Amino acid sequence: MNLLELLATADAPVIDHLTAHSHDRIAGNSDWWNT
Amino acid sequence: MPGEVITALEKSAVELTGSSPGHRLDLVWHAGEPLAVGLRRFTELVVPFEDLRRQERLHHYVQTNATLITDAWCAFLNRYGFRVGVSIDGPATLNAQRIDRKGHPAFTRITRGIARLRHAGIPFSVIAVVTAESIEQPEALLDFLAGLGCRTIGLNVEEAEGVNVHRVTPVMTRSVTFWRRTLAWSRRNPEVSIRELARLGDYLHLTRTGQGERWAARLIDPIPTISVTGDVTLLSPELAGTEAPPYGDFKAGNILDESLTAILAGAHRLRYVREFVTGLQACEATCQFFDFCRGAQAGNRYFENGRLDTTETDYCRTSRQALITALSDTVRKEETP
Numbered sequence: 001m002n003l004l005e006l007l008a009t010a011d012a013p014v015i016d017h018l019t020a021h022s023h024d025r026i027a028g029n030s031d032w033w034n035t
Numbered sequence: 036m037p038g039e040v041i042t043a044l045e046k047s048a049v050e051l052t053g054s055s056p057g058h059r060l061d062l063v064w065h066a067g068e069p070l071a072v073g074l075r076r077f078t079e080l081v082v083p084f085e086d087l088r089r090q091e092r093l094h095h096y097v098q099t100n101a102t103l104i105t106d107a108w109c110a111f112l113n114r115y116g117f118r119v120g121v122s123i124d125g126p127a128t129l130n131a132q133r134i135d136r137k138g139h140p141a142f143t144r145i146t147r148g149i150a151r152l153r154h155a156g157i158p159f160s161v162i163a164v165v166t167a168e169s170i171e172q173p174e175a176l177l178d179f180l181a182g183l184g185c186r187t188i189g190l191n192v193e194e195a196e197g198v199n200v201h202r203v204t205p206v207m208t209r210s211v212t213f214w215r216r217t218l219a220w221s222r223r224n225p226e227v228s229i230r231e232l233a234r235l236g237d238y239l240h241l242t243r244t245g246q247g248e249r250w251a252a253r254l255i256d257p258i259p260t261i262s263v264t265g266d267v268t269l270l271s272p273e274l275a276g277t278e279a280p281p282y283g284d285f286k287a288g289n290i291l292d293e294s295l296t297a298i299l300a301g302a303h304r305l306r307y308v309r310e311f312v313t314g315l316q317a318c319e320a321t322c323q324f325f326d327f328c329r330g331a332q333a334g335n336r337y338f339e340n341g342r343l344d345t346t347e348t349d350y351c352r353t354s355r356q357a358l359i360t361a362l363s364d365t366v367r368k369e370e371t372p
Contacts, residue, residue: 018362
């Protein structure tokens with residue numbers, strides 16, 4: 001199991017923090033070719 | 036930028052945004068300091084796009100170091116609905132590598148310009164190049180950037196790329212530590228949006244709620260970059276103006292000869308585009324971080340490896356792999372009773 005697979009199921013407060021606003025960001029619609 | 040190039044671009048913008056409802060073009064003015072052309076000339080450049088902008092078919096963006104911002108510039112940015120990004124690397128002690136054309140540190144003029152933006156009520160984001168110095172001081176860097184009153188913070192851990200070849204790339208372990216401390220800072224300051232953390236949060240949200248296919252369904256944005264002569268470069272703006280005879284200097288066409296739509300339609304025949312797609316496929320086949328990263332960027336591949344069909348780059352290591360590793364380390368600590 002790689003790191004991303006581990007993070008996909010991890011239960012930790014830091015994950016809750018990172019994803020806290022994701023639902024609203026995605027629902028709110030918010031460093032073309034598509035051959 | 037000559038008027039004939041602007042006229043050709045406006046025609047292409049009409050074509051690109053007229054093909055289906057809801058298509059909007061984001062026109063980003065960048066490279067060097069866009070405001071250096073002067074207020075009168077910049078106004079002449081944006082006026083041809085006014086019909087499209089008023090129909091919500093086009094938005095203007097500008098990436099600036101803010102040193103030239105005056106109240107008159109703020110009125111211009113407001114009048115034409117510009118989205119503004121400011122480049123600043125941190126407090127004065129960490130910003131020494133941002134210099135003006137005379138070689139003087141630009142810090143004081145940058146912060147003065149930002150103050151004018153805030154006074155005019157113009158929202159802005161900031162991007163900071165994380166240098167060999169600031170990678171050791173993420174808290175000081177983030178405290179300063181958040182204090183500017185920006186809407187989002189973007190952090191570019193430095194890479195050996197393009198003209199910025201005199202800096203040293205931070206090692207992976209320093210990058211992991213930087214992101215681990217950035218994660219901790221973010222938890223103490225949850226009201227501040229950090230682009231890289233928001234991006235990772237969105238990925239995790241989708242994968243953890245059974246919507247991973249939405250992330251995987253991403254489309255490649257060719258990011259067409261148009262030079263003052265009308266030459267069009269695809270995939271990475273850093274490739275524009277680069278001498279590379281085997282790749283035709285990365286020119287995909289010229290907007291004075293054919294429309295952007297036509298150039299994009301034939302892009303898959305370009306050698307460097309084919310190589311890039313091969314590189315993406317190699318990333319997918321070999322990298323455990325691909326599900327999140329979706330493949331190394333074209334400019335990084337070329338400037339680091341001299342080709343576009345290679346895989347891992349410094350950017351991958353310092354900005355994607357180090358971030359995931361830092362999060363994994365943090366999770367492991369939190370899960371340990």
